[in-house]
Amino acid sequence: DAKTTQPNSMESNExxxxxxxxxxxxxxxxxxxxxxxxxxxxxPEYVIHGLTSNVNNRMASxxxxxxxxxxxxxxxxxxxxxxxVYYCILxxxxxxxxxxxxxxxxxxxxxx
Amino acid sequence: AAGVIQSPRHLIKEKRExxxxxxxPIPRHDTVYWYQQGPGQDPQFLISFYEKxxxxxxxxxxxxxxxxxxxxxxxxxxxxxxxxxxxxYFCASSFRDYLTDTQYFGPGTRLTVL
Numbered sequence: 001d002a003k004t005t006q007p008n009s010m011e012s013n014e015x016x017x018x019x020x021x022x023x024x025x026x027x028x029x030x031x032x033x034x035x036x037x038x039x040x041x042x043x044p045e046y047v048i049h050g051l052t053s054n055v056n057n058r059m060a061s062x063x064x065x066x067x068x069x070x071x072x073x074x075x076x077x078x079x080x081x082x083x084x085v086y087y088c089i090l091x092x093x094x095x096x097x098x099x100x101x102x103x104x105x106x107x108x109x110x111x112x
Numbered sequence: 113a114a115g116v117i118q119s120p121r122h123l124i125k126e127k128r129e130x131x132x133x134x135x136x137p138i139p140r141h142d143t144v145y146w147y148q149q150g151p152g153q154d155p156q157f158l159i160s161f162y163e164k165x166x167x168x169x170x171x172x173x174x175x176x177x178x179x180x181x182x183x184x185x186x187x188x189x190x191x192x193x194x195x196x197x198x199x200x201y202f203c204a205s206s207f208r209d210y211l212t213d214t215q216y217f218g219p220g221t222r223l224t225v226l
Contacts, residue, residue, distance in 0.1 A: 025201070038155075040219055041221075042217075042219065043116075043202045043217030043218055043220050044155060044202070044204075044206070044215075044217050045217065046214045047216065049214075085154075087154070091213075098143065098145070098160050098162070098168050098213070099145065099157040099160060099168055099170060100145075100147075100155075100157065100204075100215060101157065102135075102154040102155045102156070103154065104154060105154065108218060
């Protein structure tokens with residue numbers, strides 16, 4: 001499986017935008033970029049996913065580099081409830097690779 | 113909206129005992145996954161089932177077995193428990209869809225082996 005690299009930790013002030021980077025230089029053409037997060041004492045939670053184009057949903061935006069070797073998860077206005085570990089995960093097509101392979105995600109701390 | 117249900121939420125066992133963890137997926141979801149998260153670690157995939165058949169297998173010890181039943185609930189059976197089996201066990205479910213295949217996780221079962 002292609003690997004992803006994320007910073008171990010990041011801090012952000014409450015109510016400000018947060019940009020969480022992910023490098024995936026060995027991504028293949030059929031890999032989807034998924035983001036999940038794990039709030040303290042909870043199971044992981046789906047955030048967003050994309051293939052080539054930038055994506056928006058009610059939780060976040062996903063900006064994908066033109067060469068697809070990196071992506072950025074954007075939380076437009078961080079709240080204390082967004083404090084979590086964020087995982088960037090590559091999946092080979094929705095059907096092709098069922099399991100989620102969690103690497104070392106980014107622990108996001110929100111400063112009130 | 114209905115979520116994934118796991119039971120029990122907490123379980124304490126002695127070494128060499130057995131444990132059974134249960135997972136009830138979201139209605140109409142056809143795929144169940146099991147993950148293990150040790151203290152301070154990231155979740156690791158154990159095994160998955162699609163339409164009651166094992167579909168993928170990760171680093172699951174031979175002491176562990178799992179199955180998915182006709183009502184789609186799944187059970188993870190763990191025998192000869194070891195101290196290192198102490199972890200959070202998450203179950204996730206999904207509906208195999210060409211576009212998304214999003215996994216929805218349960219709250220987890222915390223297993224403590226003494």
